Amino acid sequence: MNKNSIILKISLFFLVAFFAMTFLFKMMFEYEFISIKENLKVHYHQVAKYVMLWHIGKETKEQLLENLKKENIEIILDKAIYKEITREDKFETISCGMQNFDLYEKDNYRYMITPQSTGSMILKDLDTKPIDVYYMWWLYVAFILILFTLFLSIAISIYPLKHLQIQIRRFGEGDMDIDLLSSGKDEIAEVSNEFDKAVKKIKAMINSRAIFIRNITHELKTPITKGRLSLEFLEDSRTKDILSNVFLRLNLLTKEIVQIENITACDCYIDKKSYRLSDILDNAVDLLFLEIGSIDNNFENKTIEADFELMSIVFKNLIDNGIKYSSDSNVYIKFQDNSINFYSKGDMLELPLEYYTKPFTKCDSKISDSFGLGLYIVNYILEKHEYSLSHEYNNSLNCFSINLKDDSVNNSLTKN
Numbered sequence: 303m304n305k306n307s308i309i310l311k312i313s314l315f316f317l318v319a320f321f322a323m324t325f326l327f328k329m330m331f332e333y334e335f336i337s338i339k340e341n342l343k344v345h346y347h348q349v350a351k352y353v354m355l356w357h358i359g360k361e362t363k364e365q366l367l368e369n370l371k372k373e374n375i376e377i378i379l380d381k382a383i384y385k386e387i388t389r390e391d392k393f394e395t396i397s398c399g400m401q402n403f404d405l406y407e408k409d410n411y412r413y414m415i416t417p418q419s420t421g422s423m424i425l426k427d428l429d430t431k432p433i434d435v436y437y438m439w440w441l442y443v444a445f446i447l448i449l450f451t452l453f454l455s456i457a458i459s460i461y462p463l464k465h466l467q468i469q470i471r472r473f474g475e476g477d478m479d480i481d482l483l484s485s486g487k488d489e490i491a492e493v494s495n496e497f498d499k500a501v502k503k504i505k506a507m508i509n510s511r512a513i514f515i516r517n518i519t520h521e522l523k524t525p526i527t528k529g530r531l532s533l534e535f536l537e538d539s540r541t542k543d544i545l546s547n548v549f550l551r552l553n554l555l556t557k558e559i560v561q562i563e564n565i566t567a568c569d570c571y572i573d574k575k576s577y578r579l580s581d582i583l584d585n586a587v588d589l590l591f592l593e594i595g596s597i598d599n600n601f602e603n604k605t606i607e608a609d610f611e612l613m614s615i616v617f618k619n620l621i622d623n624g625i626k627y628s629s630d631s632n633v634y635i636k637f638q639d640n641s642i643n644f645y646s647k648g649d650m651l652e653l654p655l656e657y658y659t660k661p662f663t664k665c666d667s668k669i670s671d672s673f674g675l676g677l678y679i680v681n682y683i684l685e686k687h688e689y690s691l692s693h694e695y696n697n698s699l700n701c702f703s704i705n706l707k708d709d710s711v712n713n714s715l716t717k718n
Contacts, residue, residue: 309460316453323449327442334435342433343396346405346414349373349425350398357420358399374429378413384424387413462490466497475572478505519556526552572609572686579604579637586617597621599635606642606706612683619676620644620702627700641692642704651700655693 349370356366370377386408393405393412401417410432414425462484469480482498484491530549536542579601584594606613624633624646634645651658659681681691690705 308463309457312453312456312460316449319449320446323442323445327438327445331435331438334438335433338433338435339394343394345373346394346396346403347398349375349414350396350401350403350416353403353416353420353423353425354399354401370425374427375414376426376428378424378426381424384415384422387415387424459486459488459490462486462494466490466494470497473501478508515559519560522552522556526556572612574607574609574687576605576607577610577613579606579642582606582608582610582613582617583635585610585614586621589614589618590622592621597633597635600637601635604637608687609683612686616680616683616704619680623676623702624700640706644702645699647698648700650695651693655691659691 352361352366352369352373355361356363361369367377387406390406390408393407396403396405396414401419403417404415406413406415407430410430412427412430414427416423416425466482469482472480478501480501482494482501484494484498486494526549529545530553533542533546533549580599580603583597583599583601587594587597621633621635621644624644625631628646628648630647632646636643636645655677658677660678677691684691684704688707692703692705694701694703
């Protein structure tokens, strides 16, 4: 469990509260028991005092009997019960006048045995009340039940946060079909309902954007196609060449807008599975209308965890860039040190890689059949895969590398 989890902190709080309350009630129980016992000792000390006053001759036998009667104490004349009483565990010893008076409990009565010097009298407490402090434990049980009920109530209230977290993660991964409506009345339910409204609003905005882009690109294709067909009926001239170049660039721009919309839309779902690198490369080569096997590589039987279609686009764009910007139109791909490296001869990049991964930035402004979206799309897809793109320049070679996560290398790259 996450050590920063709210439910863990609440659990620890209630656990500490439970132990603290248990300790507190134990102390209260012992204090109450000792308090009642001390009161009893005071009572029996008074009884012992009456006996000692009679023993030393300061009071008569009648006065002793009268004093004992006031304390609800009776003298037992049957000496046969003496052995039965003394067999019991001694309850307490009362000291008075340097003499010890022993207390015993038997058959719900408390008995006092006077010292031998006073005749070992048996005094029976007719008003014996047990030391009953067990109500403290009933009170303890009640408090624990209340504490446990509060814990369950808070835990049940917080539990929807886990569901909310899962739904938000799904939303972050591009799944727009989530339902966060809650019938609860607490703050978490309010947050969930507000987030549900926001998701629905964002979904509506994304759908509107997608519909707009699809419609605009569709509307653009018709005049572009008509314009290119009309150019065929014009005589060769500089104007025709300019118009042909304009329509060609408009057609390329429309295609790239459609591609970037399809890839960067929030509903772009990454379906990662294990695929052979050679199969992904063959699909990318096919997309570029190149011959299968025309790109040198050392993939052999290596595999990678990726979305096949999206990773094919990554390969396609990196190969296409390599061919466009290289001095010999050749690209070589090499797997090494948990990276897939795309090598091509050419000039060193003038700016850091971060500049070229932004949309509509090109490595060479002289190249007309590109709008600078290739590396932007590559970087976006790799981030979705939790991989990264890097670049190095050595010995007149540009090297664009797909770097795999360190903790996924053993699982994502294996031999078949």
